[in-house]
Amino acid sequence: MRGMRALGLGVIGFGVVGRGFASLFLRRRDLLEEAFGRPVRVVGISDVARGNAFDERGLDLERCLRAAESGVDLGEATGAGGLPGMELASHPAVDVVIDLTPTNLSDGEPGYSHLRRALESGKHAITTNKGPIALRYGELKELACSRGLHLKFEGTVMSGTPVLEMAQRELAGSHIESVRGILNGTTNYVLTRMEEGLSYAEALREAQRLGYAEADPTADVEGFDALAKALILSHVIFGAGLRPEEVPRKGISGLSHETVEEAHSQGKRYKLLVEVSREGGSVRASVAPTLVGPEEMLYHVRGVENAISFRTETLGEVFVKGPGAGATATAQAVLHDLLSLARDLRGR
Amino acid sequence: MRGMRALGLGVIGFGVVGRGFASLFLRRRDLLEEAFGRPVRVVGISDVARGNAFDERGLDLERCLRAAESGVDLGEATGAGGLPGMELASHPAVDVVIDLTPTNLSDGEPGYSHLRRALESGKHAITTNKGPIALRYGELKELACSRGLHLKFEGTVMSGTPVLEMAQRELAGSHIESVRGILNGTTNYVLTRMEEGLSYAEALREAQRLGYAEADPTADVEGFDALAKALILSHVIFGAGLRPEEVPRKGISGLSHETVEEAHSQGKRYKLLVEVSREGGSVRASVAPTLVGPEEMLYHVRGVENAISFRTETLGEVFVKGPGAGATATAQAVLHDLLSLARDLRGR
Numbered sequence: 060m061r062g063m064r065a066l067g068l069g070v071i072g073f074g075v076v077g078r079g080f081a082s083l084f085l086r087r088r089d090l091l092e093e094a095f096g097r098p099v100r101v102v103g104i105s106d107v108a109r110g111n112a113f114d115e116r117g118l119d120l121e122r123c124l125r126a127a128e129s130g131v132d133l134g135e136a137t138g139a140g141g142l143p144g145m146e147l148a149s150h151p152a153v154d155v156v157i158d159l160t161p162t163n164l165s166d167g168e169p170g171y172s173h174l175r176r177a178l179e180s181g182k183h184a185i186t187t188n189k190g191p192i193a194l195r196y197g198e199l200k201e202l203a204c205s206r207g208l209h210l211k212f213e214g215t216v217m218s219g220t221p222v223l224e225m226a227q228r229e230l231a232g233s234h235i236e237s238v239r240g241i242l243n244g245t246t247n248y249v250l251t252r253m254e255e256g257l258s259y260a261e262a263l264r265e266a267q268r269l270g271y272a273e274a275d276p277t278a279d280v281e282g283f284d285a286l287a288k289a290l291i292l293s294h295v296i297f298g299a300g301l302r303p304e305e306v307p308r309k310g311i312s313g314l315s316h317e318t319v320e321e322a323h324s325q326g327k328r329y330k331l332l333v334e335v336s337r338e339g340g341s342v343r344a345s346v347a348p349t350l351v352g353p354e355e356m357l358y359h360v361r362g363v364e365n366a367i368s369f370r371t372e373t374l375g376e377v378f379v380k381g382p383g384a385g386a387t388a389t390a391q392a393v394l395h396d397l398l399s400l401a402r403d404l405r406g407r
Numbered sequence: 408m409r410g411m412r413a414l415g416l417g418v419i420g421f422g423v424v425g426r427g428f429a430s431l432f433l434r435r436r437d438l439l440e441e442a443f444g445r446p447v448r449v450v451g452i453s454d455v456a457r458g459n460a461f462d463e464r465g466l467d468l469e470r471c472l473r474a475a476e477s478g479v480d481l482g483e484a485t486g487a488g489g490l491p492g493m494e495l496a497s498h499p500a501v502d503v504v505i506d507l508t509p510t511n512l513s514d515g516e517p518g519y520s521h522l523r524r525a526l527e528s529g530k531h532a533i534t535t536n537k538g539p540i541a542l543r544y545g546e547l548k549e550l551a552c553s554r555g556l557h558l559k560f561e562g563t564v565m566s567g568t569p570v571l572e573m574a575q576r577e578l579a580g581s582h583i584e585s586v587r588g589i590l591n592g593t594t595n596y597v598l599t600r601m602e603e604g605l606s607y608a609e610a611l612r613e614a615q616r617l618g619y620a621e622a623d624p625t626a627d628v629e630g631f632d633a634l635a636k637a638l639i640l641s642h643v644i645f646g647a648g649l650r651p652e653e654v655p656r657k658g659i660s661g662l663s664h665e666t667v668e669e670a671h672s673q674g675k676r677y678k679l680l681v682e683v684s685r686e687g688g689s690v691r692a693s694v695a696p697t698l699v700g701p702e703e704m705l706y707h708v709r710g711v712e713n714a715i716s717f718r719t720e721t722l723g724e725v726f727v728k729g730p731g732a733g734a735t736a737t738a739q740a741v742l743h744d745l746l747s748l749a750r751d752l753r754g755r
Contacts, residue, residue, distance in 0.1 A: 083721065087580050219722050221577035228750075229569035229577065232435050232742040356728060359707045373431065373739035374567050377729040380704060382722055391721040394580040402576075406754025 065098035065117065067152045068397075069182075071144040071173050072159035073106035073127055076187055076214075079386030080159065080393045081120045087394055094401035103147045110134045111141025115152045148173050149180035155400065157393060158186040164283055164303070167191040171199075178202045178210065185396040187214030187389050193287040194303070196294040209400050214392025216242060216288045217365045220381030221395055226296050226369065234372035235296055237336035242288040244363035244383040245272045245279035246311050246331040250348075251361045253319045254328060259312070271363055281310035282331065282346040289333045289344040297335065299342035309347040327352050330360070356380070413446035413465065415500045416745075417530075419492040419521050420507035421454035421475055424535055424562075427734030428507065428741045429468045435742055442749035451495045458482045459489025463500045496521050497528035503748065505741060506534040512631055512651070515539040519547075526550045526558065533744040535562030535737050541635040542651070544642040557748050562740025564590060564636045565713045568729030569743055574644050574717065582720035583644055585684035590636040592711035592731040593620045593627035594659050594679040598696075599709045601667045602676060607660070619711055629658035630679065630694040637681045637692040645683065647690035657695040675700050678708070704728070 068084075070077055084091070084101060091099045100117030110132035112118055118137060126136030134140045141147070148156045156177035158170045170188035177184040178199065186192065191199060192212045203210040213223050217240075226235060241247050248271050252262035263280065266272035278284045286308045293299040293306075311331055322329050332349040335342065351358045356378045360366040365383030368376055382388040416432075418425055432439070432449060439447045448465030458480035460466055466485060474484030482488045489495070496504045504525035506518045518536035525532040526547065534540065539547060540560045551558040561571050565588075574583060589595050596619050600610035611628065614620035626632045634656045641647040641654075659679055670677050680697040683690065699706045704726045708714040713731030716724055730736040 090580055219581065220725055221573065224577055225569065225573060228747075229572055229743065231746050232438055233567065233739055353707075356704070356707060359701075359704060373735050373742075374730055375736070377568055377727070379725070379727050381725040387721050388723070391581055394721075395577065398579050399576075403754075406751075 063097040065100045066095050067100055067102040067115070067154045068157055069103045069105075069147040069150065069153035069155070070101055070157045070159060071105045071147060072161070073104050073109050073123070073133065074159070074161070075386045076389045077104070077106065077159045078124055078127055079390035080157070081124055083387060083390040083394055085120055091394075091397055091401070094398050096405065102152045103141055103150065104133055105141060105144040105147045106133065107144070111143060111147070112137040112139045113141040113147070113150075114139040144169065144173050145176055148176040148182070153182055155183045155185060155397070158184065158188055159393070160188050162189040162284075162287065164190055164193065164278070164287055167194040171195055174199055174210065175202065178206060178208055181206060181208065183209045183400055185211045185393055185400070187212070187392060189215045189284070189287040189291065192294070193290040196291070197300050209403055211396035211399060212291075213395050214389045215291050217367065217381055217383045218385060218388040219391030219395060220365065220379065220383070220388070222367050222379055223291075223295055224395070224399065225379065230369060230371060230374075230377065233374050235369050236372060237334065237370045238292055238296065238367055239357065239370075240288070240333045240365070240367035241330050241357055241360050242333045242365055242367065242383060243279055243285045243331055244365055245276065246285070247360065247365070248363045249280070250311060250314075250319065250329055250331065253314070253316060254323055258316050259314065280312045282308045285331055285333050285346040289335055289346055292333065292335045293342055293344050297337055297342040301342065301344055306344045306346065308345070311348050314348055322350055328358055330357055332357070411445040413448045414443050415448055415450040415463070415502045416505055417451045417453075417495040417498065417501035417503070418449055418505045418507060419453045419495060420509070421452050421457050421471070421481065422507070422509065423734045424737045425452070425454065425507045426472055426475055427738035428505070429472055431735060431738040431742055433468055439742075439745055439749070442746050444753065450500045451489055451498065452481055453489060453492040453495045454481065455492070459491060459495070460485040460487045461489035461495070461498075462487040492517065492521050493524055496524040496530070501530055503531045503533060503745070506532065506536055507741070508536050510537040510632075510635065512538055512541065512626070512635055515542040519543055522547055522558070523550065526554060526556055529554060529556065531557045531748055533559045533741055533748070535560070535740055537563045537632070537635040537639065540642070541638040544639070545648050557751055559744035559747060560639075561743050562737045563639050565715065565729055565731045566733060566736040567739030567743060568713065568727065568731070568736070570715050570727055571639075571643055572743070572747065573727065578717060578719060578722075578725065581722050583717050584720060585682065585718045586640055586644065586715055587705065587718075588636070588681045588713070588715035589678050589705055589708050590681045590713055590715065590731060591627055591633045591679055592713055593624070594633070595708065595713070596711045597628070598659060598662075598667065598677055598679065601662070601664060602671055606664050607662065628660045630656045633679060633681050633694040637683055637694055640681070640683045641690055641692050645685055645690040649690065649692055654692045654694065656693070659696050662696055670698055676706055678705055680705070
């Protein structure tokens with residue numbers, strides 16, 4: 060493959076997921092190059108906190124990883140001064156923009172602008188950021204389609220557990236009627252520990268200590284993260300352009316230890332469920348703590364694990380459980396999307 | 408799409424699965440024609456017991472279904488005399504051969520010859536028959552590749568629950584290290600009922616009465632069906648050319664009610680597990696009743712349901728549960744393979 064023009068990747072966001080991807084890229088580079096049929100290089104990394112590095116010949120990712128781990132600016136560490144995200148997203152040496160910035164559910168920024176700029180500049184786009192897909196999927200999808208480009212976001216729901224492409228591709232023709240899922244690991248962990256006797260506050264503190272919950276746990280415990288996933292599922296499975304205000308949302312912060320105990324005494328468990336269904340011509344979605352009995356597989360999903368149950372016409376229930384977060388699992392989603400893009404481009 | 412040359416399907420085998428496919432085809436024809444970008448027609452059906460029908464302009468499937476249900480010969484009922492399977496498999500009007508003949512694990516016939524003839528005649532091939540894939544996958548795959556043709560067989564493991572393409576495509580790059588699955592619904596039903604108090608003989612008779620077990624239950628209860636699936640998984644996930652005699656196989660007929668009860672009293676259950684794993688440079692597979700505890704999702708799979716657990720490097724465990732048999736669920740596998748073929752041919 061020497062002599063062929065390399066495929067250039069531009070990575071925006073070098074936090075836990077970005078570093079997870081760099082690390083996985085180093086281990087799976089051969090697989091990617093075989094899939095694309097040409098050399099594949101990360102030519103740029105941009106991070107508002109960690110600095111920017113850019114080298115058309117390909118960055119030394121091990122050096123970038125060491126720099127980020129030790130708090131050294133990426134540009135300084137590599138001697139390869141870089142470009143801010145918006146410039147990287149439109150640079151001619153970049154063929155695929157990989158946006159790994161944090162989710163923001165008020166306006167989808169900065170991910171939205173990165174993806175839009177990428178697509179407008181003729182580049183394929185991959186993201187793990189829920190914001191732009193939950194809030195502005197229709198617009199981004201249309202932009203991608205109109206230019207013959209690909210927009211991929213497997214990591215936005217259940218990280219690398221490949222439920223989105225499974226729903227769209229492998230279950231095609233099965234007529235998915237509804238989905239029910241545990242799509243937020245933090246709240247499932249808290250609920251699991253409450254069933255084991257902890258109070259809500261104790262369980263939440265433990266989740267924070269273990270790194271499962273943020274210092275400000277609002278996005279998880281109030282159901283905003285689950286809401287984003289409900290929106291994404293409504294878009295990609297049901298083609299519905301639901302808006303956040305159309306989805307009833309209830310988190311777990313109002314659940315008392317007594318309520319959880321009472322459910323337990325009846326042989327049931329509260330799970331924070333995302334539900335999306337087609338009813339007649341319309342699509343409905345909701346996020347709420349829901350009583351689930353042991354006859355449902357969702358009942359048996361413990362701790363930070365995620366799971367989804369598809370109800371279909373031809374297969375009845377298809378249930379998938381897997382990780383919903385984590386650096387390597389989310390990096391796997393990006394790897395999945397790159398391999399999927401390679402097949403799209405090569406017609407396989 | 409009028410005026411375009413139609414895509415011709417040749418269906419061999421018109422038993423429960425063949426009729427399920429014909430019925431699903433009638434309901435999903437639009438989806439198929441959109442995917443292939445041209446009209447799609449079933450031009451021939453061949454069944455050694457029910458007769459043969461052939462019409463280049465497309466058969467009247469509703470008439471074929473009525474004939475088969477009422478025991479009338481297909482050729483007579485349609486007035487469109489047909490071709491035996493081997494001739495249909497090489498007829499110029501057929502573009503895709505769909506082999507839905509019964510599984511035979513001694514030599515893979517007649518499915519093997521149908522698939523081989525199809526591929527040698529330049530046709531894509533789809534099958535739900537485990538025999539040829541379990542026993543002669545390497546040879547058939549090589550033949551397909553050498554001619555630029557596609558060979559698809561999603562329905563051979565867990566019917567339409569799309570675990571094979573999930574393993575090969577959606578989990579690509581995750582490095583699957585091992586799989587563990589409940590891949591035979593009949594034995595899982597019998598074991599479930601034995602846990603509920605029935606003897607082996609009683610549970611088996613009930614399974615036979617409900618149509619879950621054959622009059623001769625050997626293939627299920629002695630683990631031959633599970634063995635075929637172990638071989639198929641070893642081929643497609645691990646690229647291993649394992650032969651049946653290399654896979655230790657133990658069925659459930661030797662399990663006494665007392666043994667099952669004793670497991671139950673320890674909070675465990677016996678499941679007939681297929682296990683395939685890569686260890687060092689070699690691949691090992693086995694079929695055996697195995698004690699499983701409630702911490703594993705497989706423990707919670709009851710009745711005729713099937714499930715598989717993939718252990719991967721990047722995602723840890725990914726678990727999928729769904730139907731493992733049934734006319735519509737297996738027809739869905741054929742629909743899946745056709746839609747997958749359409750994407751392959753159109754480069755998506």
